[in-house]
Amino acid sequence: MNATHPTLAARFARNTHVLRSAEPLADEQIRHVAPSVFADGKHASRSERYTYIPTIEVLRGLRREGFEPYMAAQSRSKLEDRRDYTKHMLRLRHAGQVQATQARARDTANEIILINSHDGGSCYQMLAGMFRFVCCNGLVVGEVVDDIRIPHKGDVRGEVIEGAFRVLEEFDAVDEHAQAMKALPLEHGEEIAFATAALALRFGERALEDGGHAPAPVTAEQLIEAHRPEDIRHDLWTTFQRVQENVIQGGQPGRAPSGRHLRTQPVRSIDRGVSLNRALWMLAEEMRKLKS
Structure with missing residues (x-):
């Protein structure tokens, strides 16, 4: 597929735009949905101590090292003067990982997640992620790989590139955890227990005017529903994927x-999407430990 024909180009809920492609994204595609990647300076609210490093320069450095972006997203702001500086996210794959994925005909691809802003909303963050092709869904790895956080101080470009390779080196451990989940069968009651915990993570306790608490708008049974034949399996990994897709993408009556x-509704923000994705991964990890 040509890079000028992305697989997904849509408004992501109400305050975030997202673009994902089967091929590496070109600069003009990224600019369309995430203009703050190309911001030409820091927001006026930042002090002199705040080091401005344009995300596009970091991206160019990562490209020289074999990383390419396959997804871009940016939070929107109601304040017009912040719209070109808000939090943005890129999901990148390394050429070596892409070749390995194709050679092994894997159904997932390892991704490095870069989050940044130019208005003080975020430091540079590097996270480990996975992309599942069958449902076009991006995961965020829990505590298998440590986050890398780089404050806006000094020359951070080298630190970001070094951090990307540090995350890359940890993907063998991520794959081991995923394989362990795939090998672990779940009974129906265990799937329901996992989905019930996911409901609490997604919806929490919704207070009523009389002081009581409303039930979640959907049931645990709905969260474990499969949308395609590939997902009609009853191991921990597949259950996790079904629940994650339904929680993050929404659409259940x-x-x-x-x-x-x-x-x-789909999860609305970059922050909420990352935190919820991570919590679901950690929930799956805890169930794996209990079952093992």
């Missing part, structure tokens, strides 16, 4: 506390 019919 449900009811509001008032009884009104609704469909669940």
